[in-house]
Amino acid sequence: MTPSHREEQRRALAIVAHPDDIEFAAGGTVAGWVTRGWEVSLCVVTDGQRGTDGALSADRRAEQTAAAKALGVDRPRFLGYMDAEVSPTLELRAALADLLRLLRPHRVLTHSPRYAWAFPTTSHPDHRAVGTATLDAVYPGASIPSSVGSPAGLPWQVPEVWLFGDPEANHFEDVTDHLARKLAALRCHDSQLSARAGDEAQLRSRMAGAARAAGLPDGRLAERFQILRYV
Numbered sequence: 134m135t136p137s138h139r140e141e142q143r144r145a146l147a148i149v150a151h152p153d154d155i156e157f158a159a160g161g162t163v164a165g166w167v168t169r170g171w172e173v174s175l176c177v178v179t180d181g182q183r184g185t186d187g188a189l190s191a192d193r194r195a196e197q198t199a200a201a202k203a204l205g206v207d208r209p210r211f212l213g214y215m216d217a218e219v220s221p222t223l224e225l226r227a228a229l230a231d232l233l234r235l236l237r238p239h240r241v242l243t244h245s246p247r248y249a250w251a252f253p254t255t256s257h258p259d260h261r262a263v264g265t266a267t268l269d270a271v272y273p274g275a276s277i278p279s280s281v282g283s284p285a286g287l288p289w290q291v292p293e294v295w296l297f298g299d300p301e302a303n304h305f306e307d308v309t310d311h312l313a314r315k316l317a318a319l320r321c322h323d324s325q326l327s328a329r330a331g332d333e334a335q336l337r338s339r340m341a342g343a344a345r346a347a348g349l350p351d352g353r354l355a356e357r358f359q360i361l362r363y364v
């Protein structure tokens with residue numbers, strides 16, 4: 134089996150709180166994985182109903198579906214929780230554990246459950262709740278099926294979790310070649326654009342800073358992660 138063939142067998146699952154979270158934090162990384170043959174799935178816990186005044190669930194789901202397509206991701210799954218009201222409940226952990234056992238991803242991408250002092254505007258309570266529920270779904274949830282949720286389904290131990298928005302970072306992904314797709318995906322979120330004038334410049338500046346922190350040459354852009362390894 135060639136390395137490229139092996140990589141074609143790889144699956145990743147991103148679990149986020151709101152429509153557009155994955156594009157902001159890891160859109161370039163996801164686009165890069167898809168380019169390298171990974172099958173990437175997306176689960177969005179809330180409909181982002183409170184992102185801007187008057188944003189409707191149906192609109193935000195449609196925008197997220199278009200944005201996912203721009204990144205090369207299959208139709209997203211929506212859990213339908215209320216925006217700004219997510220807690221890391223046993224119910225949410227069980228739903229995520231069931232999804233992990235169904236999809237059997239080799240990598241999970243999600244929010245850091247830690248408050249990041251350096252990035253206070255990304256430390257939304259829904260982000261921390263989804264990060265906590267996801268980590269608990271990875272272990273012991275999906276790994277020990279009797280621990281939570283439906284006892285049906287084989288156990289699955291996710292080998293790696295990539296956290297974004299963490300106060301620390303142990304990995305910087307060079308996404309320079311995938312910037313166009315990240316920006317194209319972000320622009321699919323029409324209902325949020327008026328609230329976000331200047332976002333693209335700010336994003337580029339943040340990604341350039343991450344690239345500098347990683348020691349990449351000038352002109353490169355990176356997304357930052359704290360990677361947890363389970364096996």
Ligand SMILES: [Zn+2]
Nearest residue numbers: 150151154257
């Ligand atoms: Zn969010």
